Amino acid sequence: MYEFHISRHARNKYKFDQSIFQTDGNVIISNFHAARLFSSQINQERDLITFPEKAAHASEIYAIGLIDEVFHQLFKLYREKLGGKNLFDEAYQFLVKKMSTQEINQVIELFLSTFPPSDVFQKKITPANYIATLKKNKQYELIMEEIILLWVENQNPALENYLELFPETLLTHESAYPEFIKNINEFFRQQLPFGPQELSIIDMLLAPARAVPNSISGQLEYIRVRWGSMLGDLIYRLISAMDFLQEEEKMVFAGPGPAHIPSYNQIWDLDAENFSPDQEWMPSLVLIAKNAFVWLDQLTKKYGFVIDRLDLVPNEELDLLSQRGFTGLWLIGLWERSEASATIKKLCGNPDAIASAYSLASYQIADQLGGDGAYGNLKQRAFERGIRLASDMVPNHMGIDSDWVHEHPDWFINLDYSPFPAYSFNGPDLSSSQNIEIKIEDHYYDRSDAAVVFQYRQKNSGETKYIYHGNDGTTMPWNDTAQLNYLLPTVREAVYQTILSVARKFSIIRFDAAMTLAKKHYQRLWFPEPGSGGAIPSRSEFGLSKAQFDQIMPTEFWRDVVDRLAVDAPDTLLLAEAFWLMESYFVRTLGMHRVYNSAFMNMLRNEDNANYRELIKNTLEFDPQILKRFVNFMNNPDEKTAVEQFGKGDKYFGICTMMTTLPGLPMFGHGQIEGYAEKYGMEFKKAYWDEKIDENLVQRHEKQIVPILHRRSIFSEVENFNFYDFLNDDQSVNEDVFAYSNFAKGQASLVVYHNKYAETSGRVNFACKLGNNQTTDNSTSSILQLFNAMRLDQNADFIIYKDIITGLEFICAKNDLLNDGFHFHLHAYQTHVMVDFRSLKDDEWGSYRHLMEYLHGNGVPDIEDALKELLLKPVHQPLREIFNRGYFDFLLKNLPEKNNPKLKPDILEEALQKCEALAAGIFKMTGKLNQKDILLIKTNKMLKYGLSFPVIEQLFPNPFSQKYENVIQYFQTTLNSKESNWISLLMYVFLAEIGSYSTDENSALQTQSMFSEWRFSKIIYELGQQYGYSTGEQQELATLVYVLLGLNNWLIDYKIHGYEKWLRNLVSKQEVQQYLLVNRFKGTVWFNEENFENLVFWLVMIETVAMAANPQTTNTTFVEEVMLLNQIAQKLRVAMQASEFKLENLIVPQNKIGN
Secondary structure, eight states: OOEEOOOHHHHHHHTTOOHHHHHHHHEOOOOOHHHHHHHHHHHSSSOOOTTTGGGGOOHHHHHHHHHHHHHHHHHHHHHHTTTTTTTHHHHHHHHHHSOHHHHHHHHHHHHHHSSHHHHHHSSSHHHHHHHHHHHHTTTTTHHHHHHHHHHHTOOOOGGGGGGSSOOOHHHHHHHHHHHHHHHHHHHHHHHHHHHHHHHOOOHHHHHHHHHTTTOOOHHHHHHHOOOHHTTTTTHHHHHHHHHHHHHHHHGOOOOOOOOOOOSSSSSGGSSSSOOOOOOOTSTTEEEEEHHHHHHHHHHHHTTTTTSSSSSSHHHHHHHHHHHHTTOOEETOOOOEEOOHHHHHHHTTTTTOOOOOTEEEEEEEOOOGGTTTHHHHHHHHHHHHHTTTTEEOOOTTOOOETSSHHHHHHHGBBBEEEEETTOOOOOOOOOOOSSSEEEOOOOGTTTSSOOOOOOEEEEETTOOOOEEEOOOOSSSEEEETTEEEEETTTTHHHHHHHHHHHHHTTSSSEETTTTTGGGGHHHHHHOOTTTTTTTTSSOOGGGGGOHHHHHSSSSSSSSHHHHHHHHHHHOOOOOOOOOTTTTIIIIISOOOSSSSOOHHHHHHHTTTOHHHHHHHHHHHHHOOHHHHTTTEEOOOTTTTTOOHHHHSSSSHHHHHHHHHHSSEEEEOOTTTTTTTOOOOOTTSSSOOSSSSOOOHHHHHHIIIHHHHHHGGGGSSSSSSEEEEEEEEEEEEETTEEEEEEEEETTEEEEEEEEEOOSEEEEEEEEEOOOTTTTSHHHHHGSSBHHHHHHTTTOOTOSSSEEEETTTTEEOOOOOOHHHHHEEEEEEEEEEEEOOOOOOOEETTTOHHHHHHHHHHTOOOOOOOHOOOHHHHTHHHHHHHHHHHHHHHHHHHHHOOOTTTOOOOOHHHHHHHHHHHHHHHHHHHHHSOTTTTTTHHHHHHHHHHHHHGGGHHHHHSOOOTTTTHHHHHHHHHHHHHOOHHHHHHHHHHHHHHHHGGTTTTTOOHHHHHHHHHHTTHHHHHHHHHHHHHOOOOHHHHHHHHHHHHHHHTTTTTHHHHEEEEEEEHHHHSSSSSHHTTTTHHHHHEEEEEOOOHHHHHHHHHHHHHHHHHOHHHHHHHHHHHHHHHHHHHHHHHHHHHHHTTTTHHHHHHOOOGGGGO
């Protein structure tokens, strides 16, 4: 029982209940609750709006009473030390020598009047008579001791806020109190010293305030350290008082602190290793979170019809998730939620809110989402696509109106009284039961306070409990939840059975705030060990020693859960949301499969790179298996979105690449890929912002991240994971660069990322010095080298690899890599992900060496293609000089016109030079060059008449035939209708005769062979890109040119075989069928009308140009041949229409077609 004197004025002002005063007038502060009642009475009278700093704190009131009690204890011990000497009698006699008896009695009487005992306060006795009674009973020294303590308290700066309760002002001004105190000090300084510092008893009492003048808790600590051995049982009360002070200091709800680097030297880290083994599918899991209600609303908008149940999620959406590499879907908010939670949120200003996803009524799939049936449907369809479903389990608490609160209120931590007298519960009844009333504290509604309990009342009996809200001690209590009491075996078993029921539905369970149920923290939060401080207001008074706590809760709840589920539901991945430096403990000792690693997000976002590198190294050195069990993420549902934290640029993608290539479990947030910036509250039923999908961001994910996710299995394990120092060119370690390699399933990988807005150059060669990858020798050679870590072939000549980020392949000499590792020049936030390593020997011609020298460190889409490109350089280089937009545009700008039909001579001269260079390349490739001059002239003539086609009727006139004029005009118009027609014509005339350089027979077939083997289509694609054509248009262009090259001189075949056989042979050609888009549908083979029309046009075009270029062609024969070509074209068009675009109908005899 702690007590101190209270002035008459304060008793009247604050209207204290008389029952708290002893007969001697001292106030009784028997426990924390009494201190709260007392401080509440003070605060009701003080103006805390204008002067909030004047608030009285229950913990400080309690501490003041305790200090007063300690001082009385010290006086008692001092008297005992003096051997029964009547100390205060001697003190009184000393005072009499210095002051008059009247002055002394005046001080004592005024003290008793100012701080009256109960009988004096109630005027049952005068102060003078009360003094006489004390003298008669030989208790006079007690009143002198109280006066001394009054003076000591008034010298203490830390008690300034409470001096109103025990002021010495009246005594000072209206009595000889100052002289009294001066003399009493002089007396005690002449007595034997006391205490460890050998001070006078009064100086000893002043010592705490002199040492720590502005801190009550500091003074208690001073007393504990220096006087603890003298206090007896008071020491335990003092420790409790310190906890109480610490508890109230934490009531500001400051939120979680910064990320910390695990040093793995906590006592729990030293426990025996007890990992849970993974099932086969677990290491490669990639998880994406979706707030269930928000997701369904977004899908409704995306697909254009109502999607409000789980079974209505379109297969296309599940296909998309699978195609992007996701194998786990965490659906947040599936369970039946607390109606009270929704009511609270609406009353607090959000009319659209639903209940929080973490304030649960029961563990049943919500009816609003379609219940178990709809869930089962989604689960089956997702599983068929390789996607397992994940759900939250919230073991710490239930909703305040949950089934368990109604049926088992004693399962929750509760009191029979309100822990804080200022709490009031006058708001609406939140209970769904007619027999039970549930109310949260009134100040939640205006956000002016955050009570730790809610009121639960049985209407029939009137029995009232104050049940604690769920709380992790770092933020405000969760006001729609009720905290479960895990000291009760019944509760622990009920929760396990609930977890088991969840495991039977879901392959993955995420345990929300799992660290709050670890024994260490559950005791700290709810039953704190004396001396440990209080994390949750009012709980320090219910503290237990560790031995007491262990007796009630002998084993870790989570270890029991893990062991039992390993038998009851072995194919379930258990994922713990755990912080507070307990990550390793949760996986290594408690056996969770995965645990949150919030340091990944926080440190990399803040570019705290050195510390995150240290975290990885510490983890690898202590136990690499922990690294494999980290859940890495860039946002958590209650954090800012990834876009807000990391942006959408190179930094985001660099860190996202780390997330997907480090061992562990990558977890993507809702809307992360789409670039959504809105943070979805747990009470959201829809997205409030009208955000559009950022298609560019999605495309970059699909290019850079999705390929990694589909290879996740080569990054996820730790057995062959190695971490490297990036050495700058000056050999210093660059802490801003992350470099690590892995080897799994026969595949090596290397990841390098520069998490800094800066540039750097350096090498990656040796793994960091760790206990698990070096010998006792400290030499460089003892450290694992990159080449060996990646298990590359020592006998190879070259190493080829691919960078997923650029999509390019690279080649390097094995000896360079073996001796020096990889050298990088890294821009700000630049990333490399190197995979597909393969070793090879060079051939007898040194082809790969030539290629490496030619590339000079640059990448190419395909090394083997690049080698072929290098071999084909003699023909590719001159062909690129021809097939480029600059040259083609030049030719087309200089086409002859009707009024000036002559082509400029220099155009043909330049073309001849380009064709000579191509012919030289062909000779280099084949060793043959037949009839070079003749063929060059022929090509030049074809180019001349191809370019002159707009005026061809002037070069071969027939003024007497209007039909001829019309035919020519039709083909001229068609040629000019599309830019690509001219490009096709130019490509054809430049290539038409190249086969004749190496053979005299079937040169068209030889030309096609050269076209294919020498990859001319690649150069056509490049030209198409220069003109801005799509990939499909580029392919169509190359296919057309290839087809036309095979039809060179087709008219000769027509005249030899006749129409029907020629047509059958034509449409039987594979490349022609490809061009005509021949396909089978429902048993019928079809062709494309537009492409057939186009082919007919080109048959006429190439033959017309060939005829014009033939020196034997006369004006008359040209006109006759053109008319024949037109007749054939007409036949083909009639046959096309009659065929109804069915291939077999196209080649029926002409006489059956009819007119």
